[in-house]
Amino acid sequence: MSAPEVSLEITPDGAGWTYSGLRVLTLAPGEEAVLETGGAETLVLPLAGSCAVTIEADGGTETFDLEGRPDVFSRVTDFAYAPRDAALRVVSRDGGRFALPSARCERRLRPRYGPAEDVPVELRGAGRMARQVTNFCTPDAFEADRLIACEVLTPGGNWSSYPPHKHDEDTPDESVLEEIYYFEVADAPDGGPGMGYQRVYGSTDVLEEVRTGDAVLIPHGWHGPSMAVPGYDLYYLNVMAGPGERVWKICDDPAHAWIRGTWPDLPPDPRLPMTSAAGRRGHLEGER
Numbered sequence: 592m593s594a595p596e597v598s599l600e601i602t603p604d605g606a607g608w609t610y611s612g613l614r615v616l617t618l619a620p621g622e623e624a625v626l627e628t629g630g631a632e633t634l635v636l637p638l639a640g641s642c643a644v645t646i647e648a649d650g651g652t653e654t655f656d657l658e659g660r661p662d663v664f665s666r667v668t669d670f671a672y673a674p675r676d677a678a679l680r681v682v683s684r685d686g687g688r689f690a691l692p693s694a695r696c697e698r699r700l701r702p703r704y705g706p707a708e709d710v711p712v713e714l715r716g717a718g719r720m721a722r723q724v725t726n727f728c729t730p731d732a733f734e735a736d737r738l739i740a741c742e743v744l745t746p747g748g749n750w751s752s753y754p755p756h757k758h759d760e761d762t763p764d765e766s767v768l769e770e771i772y773y774f775e776v777a778d779a780p781d782g783g784p785g786m787g788y789q790r791v792y793g794s795t796d797v798l799e800e801v802r803t804g805d806a807v808l809i810p811h812g813w814h815g816p817s818m819a820v821p822g823y824d825l826y827y828l829n830v831m832a833g834p835g836e837r838v839w840k841i842c843d844d845p846a847h848a849w850i851r852g853t854w855p856d857l858p859p860d861p862r863l864p865m866t867s868a869a870g871r872r873g874h875l876e877g878e879r
Contacts, residue, residue, distance in 0.1 A: 595624040598688075598804055601771055603695060608810050610737055610832035611769040612693040615804070616681065618642070623682035628673050631693040632700065632738050634728060635671045635679070636828070638663055638775070640687015646702040648677035655704040659687060663775050663826040664744070667725055667868045669707040672735070674699045690773065692728070694832035696736035705733060707868035714864060718857030720850070722751040723864050730837050739768065739831040739839055745819040746862040747777070751827075752815035754847035757793065758831075758840060759811035766840040768833040770809040772817070774801040777824040785823030790816055813844050824865070 599615040606612075612631055615638070616624050635644045637659030645654045655671045673679045675696055681689060711732050713724040726732045728740040745751040758768045776785035784802055791797040793812030801807065819825035831839065843851070865871065 595619075595622055599773070599806060601806060601808065606769070606808050606810070608769045609834070610695045611771055611830050612695075613771050613773060613806070613830050614691040614693075615773070616689045616691065618681070618683040618686050618689065620686040621682075621684060622686065623680060625678070625680050628675055628677045628679055628693070630675050631695045632675050632736055633673045633679065633691055633693040634738070634740065635673070635681055636690040636692065636727070637668045637670070638688040638690050640683050640685060640689070642681050642683040642687060642689060644671040644673075645680040646671070646673045646677050648674050648699075648702055653702045658707070663742070664777055664824055664865065664871065666866050666870045667707045667710050667712065667727075670705040670727060672700070672703045672705065672733070674702060677702070690828055692738060692740045692828065692830040694735070694738035694830075696738070698736040700734065700736060710868065712864055712867060714859070716751075716753070717854040717859060719749050720751075720753050720854070720857075721746070721749055721860035721863055723866070725866075730839060735837065737832040737837055739837065741829050743817070743827050743829065744865045745817065745825040746860060746865065747819050747823045747825070748821040749819050749860065750816040751819065751825065752817040754850045755790070755792075755813045755815035755844040756841040757811070757813045757844070758842070760842075761835055762842075764840060765842045766833060766835055766838050768831040768839065770814070771830040772807040772809065773828040773830070774805045774807075775803045775826040776801070779822070787820055787823065787825040788818040790814065790818075
């Protein structure tokens with residue numbers, strides 16, 4: 592059997608930092624991937640397709656069947672959590688693409704299944720700054736040792752990760768977190784590839800066009816906006832981890848922090864929510 596395609600692999604050593612990592616695997620129908628988590632807790636998050644995840648840890652074996660989704664714009668997905676020092680097997684009957692966010696950690700937690708129905712969906716911003724945040728592995732939603740992860744869906748023409756912010760200092764209002772942005776962009780009606788843009792500035796200066804499969808690493812500095820150009824919905828997966836308490840605290844760029852104060856006077860975006868566990872443009876349940 593041929594080895595599965597690894598379309599993206601970001602390791603702490605390769606990124607030049609300490610904690611955050613991400614792999615994206617593409618499996619052909621019936622193909623499997625076998626790997627060791629090593630010193631990093633790891634999630635299996637379907638981007639397109641379904642799979643079975645078998646985790647061997649502490650002398651026991653558990654298998655979780657992930658229903659997944661056709662693509663990131665179609666629904667909120669279920670996922671699986673594998674602890675550090677575990678063996679992980681991912682097999683997909685029909686094939687698909689799967690993200691494996693990870694974080695080096697100390698505690699060894701138990702393997703777990705994350706149902707799509709339990710994933711909190713948040714609408715953030717307003718007007719042309721409105722977006723959907725799917726908090727599947729944020730501190731209040733799912734237990735992990737260091738890993739923080741969420742998905743953001745931004746309708747075409749809107750700005751996300753805005754106002755620009757950072758999280759690279761240990762202060763009462765900010766936490767130190769290494770961050771990965773992994774992008775997918777909706778195609779054009781004729782099937783052509785979509786595009787978006789990502790800004791990072793401060794100690795570095797980046798304004799990059801992003802397409803499906805691209806990633807931007809943010810060890811420090813201000814980041815945002817993430818721009819969904821008109822006509823192309825934008826998805827990104829955020830993977831974060833750091834040395835301190837597992838908490839997500841950010842500091843807005845003081846030059847642009849005032850923008851949050853405009854949100855109450857702006858209309859909501861009728862295209863949101865774009866997805867739920869029930870499917871595309873479903874309804875939030877329980878206003879979670």
